[in-house]
Amino acid sequence: MSQKVFFAVDLGATSGRTIATSIENGKLVMNELTRFPNHITDMLGHSYWDLPALYREIIGGLREAKRRGYDVVSIGIDTWGVDFAMFGDDGGLMRNPYCYRDPHTTGAPERFFARYDAEKVYNSTGIQVMNINTLFQLDTLHENGCPALKAARKILFTPDALAYMLTGNAVTERTIASTSQMMNARSGELDVAIIKAIGIDPALFAPMVDPGHCVGTLSEEVQRQTGLGAVPVIAVAGHDTASAVAAVPAEGEDFAYLSSGTWSLMGIEVKEPIISDRSRELNFTNEGGVERTIRFLKNICGMWLLECCRREWKAQGMETSYGELCEEAEKAERFRSLVNPDNPRFANPHSMLKEIADACRESGQAVPETPGEYTLCILESLALRYRQVMSMLREFAPHDIKCLHIIGGGSRNRILNQMTADAIEMPVIAGPSEATAIGNALIQARAAGMAGSLQEMRRIVAASTETETFTPNPDPEWEKAYRIYLTLK
Numbered sequence: 001m002s003q004k005v006f007f008a009v010d011l012g013a014t015s016g017r018t019i020a021t022s023i024e025n026g027k028l029v030m031n032e033l034t035r036f037p038n039h040i041t042d043m044l045g046h047s048y049w050d051l052p053a054l055y056r057e058i059i060g061g062l063r064e065a066k067r068r069g070y071d072v073v074s075i076g077i078d079t080w081g082v083d084f085a086m087f088g089d090d091g092g093l094m095r096n097p098y099c100y101r102d103p104h105t106t107g108a109p110e111r112f113f114a115r116y117d118a119e120k121v122y123n124s125t126g127i128q129v130m131n132i133n134t135l136f137q138l139d140t141l142h143e144n145g146c147p148a149l150k151a152a153r154k155i156l157f158t159p160d161a162l163a164y165m166l167t168g169n170a171v172t173e174r175t176i177a178s179t180s181q182m183m184n185a186r187s188g189e190l191d192v193a194i195i196k197a198i199g200i201d202p203a204l205f206a207p208m209v210d211p212g213h214c215v216g217t218l219s220e221e222v223q224r225q226t227g228l229g230a231v232p233v234i235a236v237a238g239h240d241t242a243s244a245v246a247a248v249p250a251e252g253e254d255f256a257y258l259s260s261g262t263w264s265l266m267g268i269e270v271k272e273p274i275i276s277d278r279s280r281e282l283n284f285t286n287e288g289g290v291e292r293t294i295r296f297l298k299n300i301c302g303m304w305l306l307e308c309c310r311r312e313w314k315a316q317g318m319e320t321s322y323g324e325l326c327e328e329a330e331k332a333e334r335f336r337s338l339v340n341p342d343n344p345r346f347a348n349p350h351s352m353l354k355e356i357a358d359a360c361r362e363s364g365q366a367v368p369e370t371p372g373e374y375t376l377c378i379l380e381s382l383a384l385r386y387r388q389v390m391s392m393l394r395e396f397a398p399h400d401i402k403c404l405h406i407i408g409g410g411s412r413n414r415i416l417n418q419m420t421a422d423a424i425e426m427p428v429i430a431g432p433s434e435a436t437a438i439g440n441a442l443i444q445a446r447a448a449g450m451a452g453s454l455q456e457m458r459r460i461v462a463a464s465t466e467t468e469t470f471t472p473n474p475d476p477e478w479e480k481a482y483r484i485y486l487t488l489k
Contacts (some may be wrong), residue, residue, distance in 0.1 A: 002071035005031075006448075007231075008440040009058050009077040009162070012240065013262045014038055014307065016054065018061025019434075020070050021441035023450055028438060028464040033068070034061045040099050047099040049158070051085055055165050062226040072228060074444045075166070075218075076236035077159040078243045078436055080263075081179030081287075082134045085161035086152035091168070094148040097158070100132035101348045104144070108136035111143070116197045119280070124194065126185035126275040126286030127178075130299065134180035139198040155204045159238035160215075167216035167233050170206035176238035177208065178288035185273035185286045185294065211237040211290050212447040236443040237290055241265045241297075243439030244407050246290045246454060247432065249462035254402045256393055258386065258420075259435070260410025262304045266389045267297025268397050282392055290443065291454045296396065298389050301341045303410055305378045308352035313371060320371055326415045328372025329379060335481040336366045337377040340488045341385055363488055383419035384485040387478075390424045403427045407435035414468075421470040423478050431467035438465070 005020040018033045036057045041048045058077070065072050086094040098104065108131050113121075118129070127133065134157075141149045156164055157176040164170045177183045177190065184191045188208065195202045209215075217230035237243040244259045248269075259265040273286040274296045287295045306325070313320050337360045339346070349355040356374060357367045368374040386404075394401055404426055406417060411430040421428040432438060438461055445451040451460060 002069050004073050005065065005070045006441040006444040007062065007065055007072045007075045008236075008437045008444070009061065009075065010240065010437045010440060011038060011054060011077070011079040011158070013080050016057060017437065018058065018064070019437045019441070020065055020068075020072075021437070023445055023460070026460060026463055028441070028460060030434060030437065030441075033064045040101065041096070046104065047102040048096040049083065049099050051093060051096055051158075051161065055162060058162065058166070059222065059225050062222075062228055066227045072231050073448055074232045074234045076234045076440045076444045077162050078236055078238055078240040078440050079158040079162075079176075081176060081239045081241070082132055082137070084134060084137070084155055084157050086148050087154040087156065087161075087164070088151055089153050093165075094152055097161075098137065100137070103348070105131040105136045105140050107131070108140045112136060112139050112198070116194075121181065121194060122280045123275060124184050124191050125181050126273045126279070127181040128283040128285040128299065129181075135182050135194065135198065138200055142199045152204060154206065155200075156206060157238065160206065160235070163215045163233050163235065166218055166222050168219050169216035171209045171213065171215050171235055172206045173213070173235040173238040174208055174210055175242035175288040175290075178286075179239055183288070185275065188288065188292065209235050210292070211235060211242070211443050214447065234444045234447045236440045239287065240436045242287065242289050242295065243437075243443065244435040245269060245295055246439035246442065246457060247435040247461045248405045248407055249432070249458055249465060249467060250405055251458075251462075254400050256390065256397075256401045256404050258404055258406045258410075259408045260302055260406050260413070261408045262302055262307065264300040264302030264382065264386070264410065265295075265297050266300060266386060266393070267295050268393055268401065270294050270296050270398060274396050279396060284392070284396070290439075293454070296393075298392070300382070300385055300389065301346055302382065305341055305346055305352060305356070306375060308349075309356075309371070309374055309378070312351060312353050318371070322413065325371055325375040326379075326413065328370065329376035330415060332370070332372045332376040334376070335380060335477060335484075337368050337373065338365065338384065338481065338485050338488060339377060339381045340485070341378070341381050343489060359488075379413075379416045379419055380481065381485070382416065383423040384482055386420050387423040387482060388486070390426070401426070403429055406430045407432060409433055411435075414470075417468075417470045418473075421472040422475055423482070425472050425474075427472065428470040429467050430470065432461065432465040
């Protein structure tokens with residue numbers, strides 16, 4: 001008898017994977033099927049995602065599942081937030097979608113808020129202002145007279161677009177929609193007034209659904225390509241962080257989480273949105289979670305800085321693994337160079353190495369010279385940023401925060417985990433690194449009647465995965481470094 005599996009598609013900003021997951025004796029068993037890069041294509045002045053290539057990779061993963069003899073129960077797709085695709089009258093893709101790092105939205109929030117009240121937007125959506133948000137992307141396209149937008153008949157967020165390409169059915173899943181800055185955080189519905197303010201017809205968006213909704217089954221075309229039958233496609237928590245937070249192996253609510261990867265998303269899980277003058281002032285965001293929970297969080301520019309540095313070193317002929325860089329970082333002089341990782345200058349510079357060097361020089365600090373020194377600068381700066389955000393979270397949390405759960409790929413970075421524990425003076429529990437795919441699969445299992453509440457899902461995660469606890473080491477040097485960090489722009 002074939003093994004029944006849930007097929008999870010986990011797409012990040014730099015790579016993607018397909019994973020077959022089963023539940024055996026109350027524990028998860030995961031097998032990676034395929035892994036592939038997700039390239040940003042720079043062309044004619046813009047940065048694009050290659051959506052047909054991602055679709056092709058999903059088809060390849062499904063073929064591999066068929067080749068291995070798995071009985072695929074369902075399929076779920078999670079991706080990064082804010083980005084979207086447009087489809088025309090004939091159902092076809094209008095063009096490859098812009099990447100959120102495309103510079104066309106530079107200054108877009110200021111342009112939009114010159115004609116629409118910023119406080120009104122925040123009071124509805126509870127979303128932090130970032131020029132990458134869907135709201136500003138669509139407003140910019142409309143202002144620029146984008147031909148694809150003019151001809152569009154559907155606007156679908158990235159995971160919903162891929163589900164549509166597999167099934168022919170269109171939905172808008174709530175957790176991914178919540179990243180757009182166009183969804184009312186209290187009602188969970190799109191804010192029609194905001195959408196109309198950017199000149200977009202709200203009817204272009206598909207009906208809203210919650211995680212666990214069945215979008216449809218694989219189209220006959222996809223069935224022919226993969227050799228599979230009419231497998232259901234489930235709208236999981238389409239925003240990858242929402243799927244990851246669902247897989248935090250925590251009991252109770254007295255924790256904060258850090259989803260660590262290209263981006264670091266640090267926050268708490270609450271039952272109602274936290275929307276106030278203070279949360280707006282500090283630019284916190286309220287995104288949707290499983291069971292209509294709210295992920296009250298702040299986006300932090302995470303390992304993006306180091307990934308960019310690694311690309312530059314590779315271009316210079318230096319192959320550098322994360323492990324080697326961390327080893328070199330441990331040998332470097334501590335707190336020699338610090339930066340604010342969320343300074344807009346680090347969003348997408350031509351040279352991250354030069355940008356970090358310039359920032360250190362401008363603030364009167366020593367300029368990193370070796371890969372180890374650059375790595376230490378980035379890791380210490382991130383740990384200090386985490387400390388700053390944690391102090392803000394404590395101000396808002398309706399409960400005590402007793403520990404920080406670090407999930408995602410960054411949870412494997414033991415040196416950063418220990419730095420974080422030392423900086424925030426709180427235990428750090430690291431793992432699982434595969435939290436996003438686990439959450440994706442468990443939401444599918446819940447749709448199939450094999451998992452219950454969010455808390456039950458988390459108990460399955462705790463029983464299935466190993467975590468590592470990092471205990472803070474008292475060190476007054478962190479306090480000194482933090483005072484320096486707070487002076488940085």
